[in-house]
Amino acid sequence: MSRIRTERLVNLVICLLATRRFLTAAQIAATVPGYEHDPDDPKDHEAFQRKFERDKAELRDLGVPLETGTASVFDAEPGYRIAPRAYALPEISLAPDEAAAVGIAARLWQHAGLAAAASSGLAKLRASGIDLDTQATLGVEPVVTVDPAFAPLTAAARDRRAVTFEYRRPEGDAPDRRRLQPWGVVCWRGRWYVVGHDLAREAARCFRLSRIVGPVKATGPAGAYEPPPGVDLISHVATWSGPVERTGRATVLVRPGRAAGLRRWAAECVPTPEGDRLVLPYSDAEGVAAGIVGYGADARVLEPPEVRDAVIQLLKEAVARHEAADPAVMT
Amino acid sequence: MSAASADRLARLLNLVPYLLARPGIAVAEAAADLGVTERQLREDLELLWVCGLPGYGPGDLIDMAFDGDTVTITYDAGMDRPLRLTPDEALALTVALRMLAETPGVAQRDAIERALAKIEHAAGDVPGPQVAVRLPGNEDRLDTIRGAVQRGRALGITYYARTRDETTERVVDPMRVLMVEGRGYLEAWCRRAGAVRLFRVDRIDAFAELDEPAAPPPQARPKDLGAGVFRPSPELPLITLRVGRHARWITEYYPVEAVRPGSGDEWIVELRVTDLSWGRRFVLGVGPGVTVLGPPELVASVREQAAEALAAYAAPNG
Numbered sequence: 001m002s003r004i005r006t007e008r009l010v011n012l013v014i015c016l017l018a019t020r021r022f023l024t025a026a027q028i029a030a031t032v033p034g035y036e037h038d039p040d041d042p043k044d045h046e047a048f049q050r051k052f053e054r055d056k057a058e059l060r061d062l063g064v065p066l067e068t069g070t071a072s073v074f075d076a077e078p079g080y081r082i083a084p085r086a087y088a089l090p091e092i093s094l095a096p097d098e099a100a101a102v103g104i105a106a107r108l109w110q111h112a113g114l115a116a117a118a119s120s121g122l123a124k125l126r127a128s129g130i131d132l133d134t135q136a137t138l139g140v141e142p143v144v145t146v147d148p149a150f151a152p153l154t155a156a157a158r159d160r161r162a163v164t165f166e167y168r169r170p171e172g173d174a175p176d177r178r179r180l181q182p183w184g185v186v187c188w189r190g191r192w193y194v195v196g197h198d199l200a201r202e203a204a205r206c207f208r209l210s211r212i213v214g215p216v217k218a219t220g221p222a223g224a225y226e227p228p229p230g231v232d233l234i235s236h237v238a239t240w241s242g243p244v245e246r247t248g249r250a251t252v253l254v255r256p257g258r259a260a261g262l263r264r265w266a267a268e269c270v271p272t273p274e275g276d277r278l279v280l281p282y283s284d285a286e287g288v289a290a291g292i293v294g295y296g297a298d299a300r301v302l303e304p305p306e307v308r309d310a311v312i313q314l315l316k317e318a319v320a321r322h323e324a325a326d327p328a329v330m331t
Numbered sequence: 332m333s334a335a336s337a338d339r340l341a342r343l344l345n346l347v348p349y350l351l352a353r354p355g356i357a358v359a360e361a362a363a364d365l366g367v368t369e370r371q372l373r374e375d376l377e378l379l380w381v382c383g384l385p386g387y388g389p390g391d392l393i394d395m396a397f398d399g400d401t402v403t404i405t406y407d408a409g410m411d412r413p414l415r416l417t418p419d420e421a422l423a424l425t426v427a428l429r430m431l432a433e434t435p436g437v438a439q440r441d442a443i444e445r446a447l448a449k450i451e452h453a454a455g456d457v458p459g460p461q462v463a464v465r466l467p468g469n470e471d472r473l474d475t476i477r478g479a480v481q482r483g484r485a486l487g488i489t490y491y492a493r494t495r496d497e498t499t500e501r502v503v504d505p506m507r508v509l510m511v512e513g514r515g516y517l518e519a520w521c522r523r524a525g526a527v528r529l530f531r532v533d534r535i536d537a538f539a540e541l542d543e544p545a546a547p548p549p550q551a552r553p554k555d556l557g558a559g560v561f562r563p564s565p566e567l568p569l570i571t572l573r574v575g576r577h578a579r580w581i582t583e584y585y586p587v588e589a590v591r592p593g594s595g596d597e598w599i600v601e602l603r604v605t606d607l608s609w610g611r612r613f614v615l616g617v618g619p620g621v622t623v624l625g626p627p628e629l630v631a632s633v634r635e636q637a638a639e640a641l642a643a644y645a646a647p648n649g
Contacts, residue, residue, distance in 0.1 A: 003378060006336065010343055010382040018384055018409050031385045062341055063417040088412035092453040097442035102450065105427035105443075110556060114423040119366070120341060121420030126364065127345040127413035129352035138443075139477040140436040142510040143556045144427050154422055157461045170579035173596065187430070187464040190513020210583070233463040260498045261612075264491055264536060294612030296636030300643050312644055314618055315637045321622045322634040 008034030009055055013064060017087060022071045022079025025052055056080075089128055100136035107134065108144040113151065146192055147209035150185060152216035153194045157182040159222040162199065166213040175213045180205070183227035188237040195236045197225070206237050246281035250288050251302040254278055258298040262291070277302075285310050293318075339375070342367070346375055347393060347410040354403045361402070376402065383408040421454035422462065429464040434510045436473035438481075473508065473515040473532050480505040480517070485545050488517075489537040490530055494605040496612065498536065499523070504547040508532075511560050518554065520547035527551050529560055561586055563603035570610050571624040574598045578620025599624070611636060 011032050016023065029035040029048060037048040059066055065086040068078050094102060106122045109115035122132060149165065156163045163182060166175035182196040191208060198205040253275045254262055263269060266278035282288035289310035292299050301308040342365070349365070350356065362372040376395065383392030383406075394406040416424075428447040432440055479486055486505060491498045503519035506527070510516070515532035527547075563586060574581065576596045581587075589601040604610045611632050614621050623630045 006340055006343065007378055007382060009340055010379065011387075013344060014383060014408050014410060015385055033387065058337070058340070062337065062344075063414060065415075084409075084412075087414060089415045090453050090455070092449055094446060094449060095442070097439055098446035098449065101428065101431065101439065101443040101446040102424065105424060105431050105446075108427045108430065109423060114419070114426075117417070117419040118423035118427060121416050121424045123342070123345050123349075123365065124413040124416060124420070127349035127352070129348075137507075138431065139438045139481055140434050140473065140508045140510055140515070142430040142434045143512075144430050145512075145556075146426075151419075154461050155418070158418060170583055171576055184461045184463060186462070189465070190511075234465050238465065260491060260496050261493065264498070290616045290618060293618075293640075294614075294616040296611070296615065297639040297643055300640070308644075312641065314615065315641045315644075317619045318615055318637040319634055319641065321619070322630050322637070 004034060005055075008032065009058060012055060013059065013082065016066070016080055016082040017084055019081050022067075022069045022075075022081050024071075024075070024077045024079045025049070026077070028052070028080065089124055092125065092128055092130070094125070094130050096133070099130055100133050101138070103132040103134045104136055104138055104141070108142055110143055110145045111150075114144075114146065147212070149194070149209045149212040149216050150192060152218065153182050153209070154185050156216070156218050157184050157194075157196070159218070160225055161218045161222050162220045162224055163216050163218050165216045167207055168211050168213050170211075178205075178207065179219075180207070181225045183231055184233045185209070186233045186237045188234065193237045195231075195233045196227075204236060244283040246283045248282040248285070248288070248304070248307075250280045250282055250292075250304065250307045252278045252280060252292060253300045253302055254295070255298045259295045262295060262299055265291070282307070289314060341414075343375055343379060344410070345413050347379060347404060347407050348413045350395070350402060350404045351407055351411055355398070355401045357400050358402055359400065416450075416454045418454075421450065424450050425454070426462050426464070429462065430510075433464045435515070436477040436508065438477075472535070473510075476515070476517055476532055476535065476538070477508050479538065479540050480508055480545075482540065483545050484540040485543050486519070487539045487541055488530065488535050491534040491536055493534065494609040496608065502541065503528070503530070504545040504551070506545075506547050506551060506553060509556070511556055516560065519545075520551040527554060529554065559586065563588070563605075565603075567603040567605055568607055568610075568626065569601055569603055570607075570626065570629055572600045572602070572614070573622040573624055574600045575620035578617055581617060581621070607632065 011034070012028070015028070015032050023031070026039065029037065029039075029052075035048060035052065037044045039045050056066060065082060067081050067083055067086070069081075070077070071079050102125065103122070106118040109118050126132060153163065162179060164177060164179050167178045168175040179199040180194065180196045181199065182194050184195055186193045186195055186206070191210065193206045193208055195204065195206045197203070252262060255275050256271070262278055262280065265280055267281050268279045270277045280288060285306040289307055292301060292307070293311050293314045301311050350361065353361070358372060359369050362369040365372065367375075379393050380395065381392065385391070391408065392406070393404070393408045393410070396403045396405050425447060428443055428450065431437060432443040432447060437443070485502055487500065487502050489498060489500055501521055501523045503517070503521050505517060505519045507518050508515065509518055517530045517532060517535065519528060519530065520526075521528040569588065573593055574597060579598060582590055582598070582600060585602055587600050587602045591599050593599045607629050610629050614623055614633055615637065623633055
């Protein structure tokens with residue numbers, strides 16, 4: 001944008017902030033430098049109108065709350081103004097430790113678009129008189145990343161607009177088309193989910209953002225629904241009810257110096273002439289078998305039979321699957 | 332209108348209240364704080380200097396006083412407050428603050444919560460919850476590691492390297508503690524490897540603070556984690572797997588190089604591994620849904636290890 005246009009827009013903001021009356025386009029043109037034209041020349045007038053429309057769009061894109069109304073009941077033409085209360089960042093004061101937290105939070109984003117939004121947000125806080133220490137640290141820093149669907153889904157949840165997207169589960173072959181009224185987005189144990197009302201299933205559903213394929217499209221009007229009052233988004237995603245109880249005990253004979261992974265997991269380790277005897281606490285036989293089988297001949301289950309049989313079964317299947325390599329695919 | 336010029340307009344609207352709050356600030360200091368060059372800042376000030384209230388006479392225009400290298404706004408023409416936060420700005424700040432507040436081992440959690448409440452208040456009436464965050468809690472070990480890192484000592488750690496299935500002792504110079512995708516990591520200069528390494532906190536089996544300060548060498552740079560923790564380098568061995576429908580979940584948990592359809596509902600999946608022996612343990616552990624197609628030495632080692640183990644079970648004392 002040219003310097004001339006920037007200057008015109010700054011003057012337009014100052015003018016509309018200062019006025020209490022709604023100013024019509026004609027009044028603005030007669031006042032703000034840069035809009036001079038001949039209203040009686042249709043071409044010139046049309047050029048002004050295009051310019052003014054672009055400028056209004058520009059200000060709205062920046063988040064400037066441009067109000068439209070008429071100055072009196074006798075006015076047919078709409079006018080414009082900016083209410084200072086709607087424009088201004090409310091007074092905010094942050095204690096030094098709070099300012100440090102905000103400064104740290106703003107640099108955690110690894111997502112380019114939101115990193116830019118965080119730093120322009122910080123700039124506004126600075127302009128509000130807050131000094132931000134960007135060198136501070138809090139010891140542990142989360143790396144904040146989001147999937148591409150994050151921005152459109154949070155915007156739709158904010159605007160209460162339904163969305164459609166293609167959703168692919170790994171077990172499925174083709175993606176499904178889903179229609180959702182999103183209530184909000186949740187980060188649960190490092191993964192992002194959207195929670196909302198599924199319009200086809202007519203029920204609350206959550207979807208993992210990393211499984212959304214292609215764009216998220218907002219459909220229908222804003223304000224089309226309300227999430228259930230007091231909805232707890234996390235509860236729709238959280239399926240983890242606490243650490244599993246490992247009441248089972250498997251005894252495994254391990255070759256000396258091998259299977260370090262099993263040794264870390266062992267409740268006890270007793271050296272014997274045949275090898276080290278480990279006791280592994282476990283919750284389900286299939287799970288512990290999957291952990292043991294990878295060590296091949298380095299680890300042999302002595303008991304219980306359910307674990308021993310599960311390991312033997314996995315080994316037999318592995319031998320069978322790898323006995324004859326498929327020459328067609330090997331090339 | 333280009334993004335750069337939109338940025339400039341946003342910057343200009345912000346500049347008057349910024350300077351108003353800091354009378355007599357050095358131009359160089361303001362430029363550094365705002366992330367622009369001193370020259371750019373002076374150009375911005377020149378532009379603002381000809382803007383002002385209708386009338387546009389000497390008493391209407393934004394005015395400022397320069398004293399040496401410092402600047403003071405003497406008339407603001409009504410631009411005394413910054414523009415309120417856009418929804419995206421509020422979202423970016425509040426989500427990052429929530430992440431921070433939820434991160435186990437973070438110091439000054441109450442300050443983060445207070446800051447979050449104030450930012451949410453300043454952002455205005457955004458209806459209802461839009462984003463909620465819950466990370467794994469109760470990470471006592473993360474907290475003790477953080478404490479050790481903050482005391483600035485080198486650490487002796489006992490670390491389980493899962494890809495090589497070995498537990499080793501190393502001396503490391505801690506750089507920072509991170510939470511990535513819900514897991515805690517210590518980023519440190521590893522004296523044994525002579526490189527920056529990320530150590531998963533749940534695999535640090537023991538550690539001791541040493542009597543010397545942490546001193547990462549100048550070439551120790553924090554890793555760029557934008558694309559995840561494990562970014563396989565092209566020189567690592569590539570393995571090819573045939574994956575049945577019920578084992579497809581592995582493509583969501585491991586960084587895969589390629590997925591293409593195989594026969595029936597099978598997928599052909601390629602991934603890089605730091606070590607073929609990890610590949611062998613992995614394939615055996617995932618079970619019936621996965622078959623190795625290559626490289627041939629991995630096919631052979633899976634088959635031979637499984638056969639040898641079966642032979643041991645079949646032996647009289649097995």
